[in-house]
Amino acid sequence: MYSLFASILSLPARGKATLHPGARVDAPATLTGLAATAMLPEMLFRLTFASLVCVSVWLTYRWTAHRFANAFQSSRRVDLPMQGIGRRLWRLVAEVLLQSRVIANRPIAGLLHAVVMWGFIAFGWVSMEHLWLGIVGLGNEPGPSWYRSFVASWAVVVTIGIAGLAFRRFVIRPKALGTPSLSSGVVAALIVILMATYLADWSGLFIHGSSGAAMVWWAHTLALLAFPPLIVRSKHLHLVLAPAAIFWRSDTTSRMRPLDLENEDLGMSTFNDLSFKDILDMNACVECGRCTDACPANRSGGTLSPKQVILQMQRGYRANGEQIAGTTQEVADSTAWVSEDDLMQCYACGACEQACPVGIEHVGAKILDMRRGLASNGSLSNERAVKLFGTMQRYPHNVWGLPGQVRTKFIADEQFPIFAKGMDVLFWLGCGNGYEPQGQKVASAMRKILDASGVSWGVLEQETCCGEPARRLGDETLFLMELSDKITDTFRSNGVRTVVTCCPHCTSMLDGDYRQLDEFQALDITVLHHTEFITQVMDRIPLSPKNMTAVYHDPCNLARGRNITTEPRKILRDCGATLSEAPEHGHGTMCCGAGGGQLFISDDKDTGAVSDRVNYRRLNDLLATSPEMVAVACPYCPIMLRDAAEARESDVPILDVAEVIADRLAHHGEVSP
Ligand code: SF4
Numbered sequence: 001m002y003s004l005f006a007s008i009l010s011l012p013a014r015g016k017a018t019l020h021p022g023a024r025v026d027a028p029a030t031l032t033g034l035a036a037t038a039m040l041p042e043m044l045f046r047l048t049f050a051s052l053v054c055v056s057v058w059l060t061y062r063w064t065a066h067r068f069a070n071a072f073q074s075s076r077r078v079d080l081p082m083q084g085i086g087r088r089l090w091r092l093v094a095e096v097l098l099q100s101r102v103i104a105n106r107p108i109a110g111l112l113h114a115v116v117m118w119g120f121i122a123f124g125w126v127s128m129e130h131l132w133l134g135i136v137g138l139g140n141e142p143g144p145s146w147y148r149s150f151v152a153s154w155a156v157v158v159t160i161g162i163a164g165l166a167f168r169r170f171v172i173r174p175k176a177l178g179t180p181s182l183s184s185g186v187v188a189a190l191i192v193i194l195m196a197t198y199l200a201d202w203s204g205l206f207i208h209g210s211s212g213a214a215m216v217w218w219a220h221t222l223a224l225l226a227f228p229p230l231i232v233r234s235k236h237l238h239l240v241l242a243p244a245a246i247f248w249r250s251d252t253t254s255r256m257r258p259l260d261l262e263n264e265d266l267g268m269s270t271f272n273d274l275s276f277k278d279i280l281d282m283n284a285c286v287e288c289g290r291c292t293d294a295c296p297a298n299r300s301g302g303t304l305s306p307k308q309v310i311l312q313m314q315r316g317y318r319a320n321g322e323q324i325a326g327t328t329q330e331v332a333d334s335t336a337w338v339s340e341d342d343l344m345q346c347y348a349c350g351a352c353e354q355a356c357p358v359g360i361e362h363v364g365a366k367i368l369d370m371r372r373g374l375a376s377n378g379s380l381s382n383e384r385a386v387k388l389f390g391t392m393q394r395y396p397h398n399v400w401g402l403p404g405q406v407r408t409k410f411i412a413d414e415q416f417p418i419f420a421k422g423m424d425v426l427f428w429l430g431c432g433n434g435y436e437p438q439g440q441k442v443a444s445a446m447r448k449i450l451d452a453s454g455v456s457w458g459v460l461e462q463e464t465c466c467g468e469p470a471r472r473l474g475d476e477t478l479f480l481m482e483l484s485d486k487i488t489d490t491f492r493s494n495g496v497r498t499v500v501t502c503c504p505h506c507t508s509m510l511d512g513d514y515r516q517l518d519e520f521q522a523l524d525i526t527v528l529h530h531t532e533f534i535t536q537v538m539d540r541i542p543l544s545p546k547n548m549t550a551v552y553h554d555p556c557n558l559a560r561g562r563n564i565t566t567e568p569r570k571i572l573r574d575c576g577a578t579l580s581e582a583p584e585h586g587h588g589t590m591c592c593g594a595g596g597g598q599l600f601i602s603d604d605k606d607t608g609a610v611s612d613r614v615n616y617r618r619l620n621d622l623l624a625t626s627p628e629m630v631a632v633a634c635p636y637c638p639i640m641l642r643d644a645a646e647a648r649e650s651d652v653p654i655l656d657v658a659e660v661i662a663d664r665l666a667h668h669g670e671v672s673p
């Protein structure tokens, strides 16, 4: 750019400056020096350049102030945690610098995006230098020639990358991206201009001092100065905000925040309830649609789109809206922005958060919090949810509305030991394994494993539902006032130190949501999912492995919520299983359709054709691997999968990992079946 700058002024050369490797020309040493011989052109140049910089800065400032006008109210919740700073910094390296999520989720588009991003970093120095030389004077030496050559090679790569991305966006037009926006086209064009003009200068395409060279310099300058205001005004603000959103993202998906009841915080109802992280998230969205692509509710024909939830929140916030979520009619009337119907379709599976490349938290912090806001202010109209809350209030023992005697009879028939102070483990049955017949079989299997492990253990004579369906569906009052206190008191009075449960929903509640309650946290209880416990005691369990092929279905709460993917697989392999994998597995698992309270409120009639249903799709994927067994590790998943198996008349057994081990134990004759 240095040589072109000189050419614009068309001044006599006095010094030496590097243009590109091997090309050196006479050029003025400084602008000040130039002034002595050509005051007018220098002044004109400075005036024009300074004016353009001022316009760029002013527009950037104005549009930033407008976009974040309401962000810094004193009442705004500050949820920008700094715990685990090393982990957070590493996340920045992996996800921002190395673009790991972007590439993993969509390899080709991700790689194209990554090279553009890396090219931007490479360009950082020469772009700053370009502006700096414009301010301080041409005569100053530009950066080393090797670096300019390095950047030139990136200019080629970035041009290819941006052409590929533009082709995808404007020609292929994937549904997830939505209607191509003008700003996307403008930004793509600006990037191409920046790269092309840089290459033209670097390669010496135009003769020094020619008008062609001058035009190239100005084109580069204008493109560069247009970027900051354009970024602030468009979704390209993610360039600035994504690192912050990724840094402050929760460690697990779908995490709900504790409410501040003393300050009448009852969930997200109005735009005043947004936290800093919410505002960061809304403004960091790049509208890529990865979240909606991953969303099982959307994929099975539902209207819920996590991308649209974020964008609707963004629109409402920018329009100075008041109420965030409401009925379909309220959304149509623009008195609310996110529809309750959409919110109530969510499975809280966390697939959207897992897929989002910029660290947006759609689920616990927004969708479930909005459910909570609707329920708290009495405007939740979902009849099945409201009915469920009533049932749970009348029958706090379980979510099914069954009398407590069902569980009492079960533990008596099975001769489960009753927990007493000093025992190693409290085996927590939960609603899934204490009441539901198939779940009870898993509890029986777990009993054999606990016996074989050599720990002292027992179950409570009576249990209360942990409150997971109530909290996920929005009834915080029921969770806090009716259920959580009872469990905390029971654990305290029984001197519970370690809880083991077969239910990932109970695990996520007791080891996550309950830890937000000071009284529970003070008990310092260890909570383990049974796959974690079994892994710890596996060497004490006598096994008689039996060869078979199996596919393991990762429950969302376990894989994404707790990062447990290897333990169940190791257990199954130890039992002699040869595992195959469904296309979506591990952290990328697909929901069975039960989470987020859906097991208790969804109705098959809502989802049209059987083949569209989430559980049917999931079972299809699992059975496509031709397994002799589908293994699970949650009492809810088999309910959904068996329902689908019935529809497609499949007789492939669906078994919990505890049942698989117990079967191998029985063969050994170590424990009576
Ligand atoms: S949590 Fe799952 S169901 Fe809910 S919006 Fe995200 S991807 Fe969709």
Ligand code: SF4
Pocket (backbone or CB within 6 Å): 284, 285, 286, 287, 288, 289, 290, 291, 292, 306, 307, 310, 355, 356, 357, 358, 359, 360
């Ligand atoms: S929320 Fe995340 S995944 Fe969804 S469209 Fe926005 S940036 Fe993409």
